[in-house]
Amino acid sequence: MDINIRIAGEAGQGVQSVGGLLVGALAAQGLHVLATQSYMSRIRGGLNWFDVRVGDSELHGPREKADLLVALTDAALRVLGGELTSHGLAIFDGEQAGGAAAIPFTAVAKELAQSAVMANTVAAGAVYRALGYDLEFLSGHLRKLFAKKGDEIVEKNLRCAARGAELAEGLAGKLEAPRAGRSPRSVVSGASAIGLGAATAGVKLVAAYPMTPGTGVLTDLAARADRYGIVVEQAEDEIAAINMVCGAVYAGAPALATTSGGGFALMVEGLSLAGMMELPAVVVIAQRPGPATGLPTRTAQQDLRFAVHAGHGEFARAIYAPGTHAQCFELTRRALETAHRFQTPALILTDQYLQDVQKNIEPLDESPRPIDRCLTAGGADSQRYAVTDSGVSPRAVPGGDAFVVCDSDEHTPDGHITEDIDAHLAQTEKRLRKLRAMTAEALPPALYGPADAQTLLICWGSTYGPCREAVDRLNDFGGSYEMLHFPQVWPINAPAVSALLGWRQRVIVVEGNQTAQFAGILKEHGVIGPVETCLRYDGLPFTAEYIMERVRR
């Protein structure tokens, strides 16, 4: 049982504040919440909305339609009023509105608190009453939230919430809402889970140029910098950011760059440098629809092929694609570990949806657990690029006994520039040999659903949640569906993946792009033959409904 509340209005109107207030209060009350944001690339005006999905059991993805719309503007009501479920309700901030309950949040807030800002609290009060929830839960949350601002502010907020509830009296009982139970209390976004993963893994330098939707990780790490001892530097451009990261990891500090597709395009030469110099550079790429500037604040899975092939020349890389908040945390750590173990770049592919989606989950472990940098002390005669069977050479960092010589030119085992053909062959083969172990150790995709179902949905990265819900609901309706989710999309361990596939009546690849990029990669590896696809590339996130509509026959 779940319900979807949509707060909609102009940028700068407090859409996020109402949403944030509801998320905090509902989670504290023991409900499962999952909140997503849909916003335009502007600071004022336009139409933004914040969905708070509330359930009595764990939620895995967003919904297409809302059950309760809180419209702060005429446009919000006009555009989104038609996107309600059949039993849906709308509340409008005003004196009157066709087809919606009119509650003048702003006027009430001005009257009771002499402040339009508290319209958010009036709205939250109204939502609480419409859902039939005890207002005391909201009041308790408000007391905690505003305790630091003093009694007067707390009192005003409580009055606003109460009046909002009073004015929504006519809506009480019209919507069936999930009952509170026990839910995890830690509300995090994907970006914040990535930030925490990086901080606890011992990232010491973060270099980035702000770019939506990648900025969330940068901001999160800046907030954690003092506690974990991190230098966060806003670089002059993405080229500087990746080269700073290369310099820092060369000198032994685990480092990370965060960006989106366009910024990553600028980093590509630097990525190739990390491949050549065998540096453990890690980049978080938060995807949005392109090409070029595209839709800056929307979501997509369009940069998979780009990430796989980015960089001139040939070198090994690992690419992780978290699907849940827990994976955002764990795979960031894993990316850093892999990069250091194999001395080659690792990428983390997220997207606007995953960066922004908030959910209450079991608290993540905030204690520092630095990864193994896999360093050796080395001596004066140590060779940075000694040729080895594994392709991985002992790595020292400057400042100790070794002289660490690294070159972007082809180099001899001691790191000095060379144009010798034999030396080049030895080094280029050594660099690519790492792929053997990296492939063998690639995270296997995970199956979900009844074993050997007739239809297999293949997905990667952030589509995990919507796909999982689709599988559950399709099976509830008597279908036979199973899901195979890839948390790592490169390199692909083809035999291991083939073993999981088995025989299926139908295989459908679900991904957020127009050209079925991952399906193509799996085909190249001989893992799948002709398959069906379920693609979404309108800039909005996948939902279970979207998938179900398209895969059902």
Added chain:
Amino acid sequence: MNLCQADTRPAWCPGCGNYAILKAFDRAVAESGLDGRKLVVVSGIGQAAKLPHYVARPANVFNGLHGRALPAATGIKLANHELTVVVASGDGDMYGEGGNHLLHAVRRNIGVKAFVHDNQVYGLTEGQASPTSDPGFVTKVQTHGVVSLPMNPLAIAIVEEASFVARSFSGDGEHLVEMMKLALAADGFALLDILQPCVTFNRTNTFKWYKDRVRLVPAGHDPRDRDAALRLAFAWGERIPIGVYWRSERPSFESLCDALKDRPLAAPLG
């Protein structure tokens, strides 16, 4: 095919100013008492950028991408600020491809020492104009002569208040060693522009051309006087001053990073 034997000596032309700069670099490092294990020589791409491979006493080397020596050096300095980080670069690498990074490295005042071999021409790509080529300079690409004004990196570094800004000449070894030592000792960002003839591709700004023009900075010059420093930076033509143009007391970027107060971000093993 074993071409190793062809690789061991510098790839520079006989008579290139880089030999004198390399010699001065070796002396400056030795006379500054720097331990090569605590020294990182960072470079980008170009003839000057090959210098780290030829230094007499072993040091750590990061020979990265064209134009990107400064951000890499910044990352290294932030990872371990106890290291001495020197950038060896040319006018194309530092002022052309890497121009944006120069602006911001100076703005930060990161404790990196940039030695720029400035021969006013592209050597490795065979003779095109550089950002410091004088107007009228004719090349196979700028066939009617350079039209754009030359960049004035020293003026930029002075305006943005780098810790140390100086100019020297590859033909005056003693002066060059002294300038390098002062740059190495400076806190914060140091820019040392080193005039240098390119014997193959620049037939205008020859050794004699520079030799006839360079003059020591006047003895009474106050390197903390910004207007006076800028006048030196704009003195180009019959007289070109060499010496310390500018010094500031600005703290280095790394000294202002809270995370670096107790210890470096990264420590080597052993």
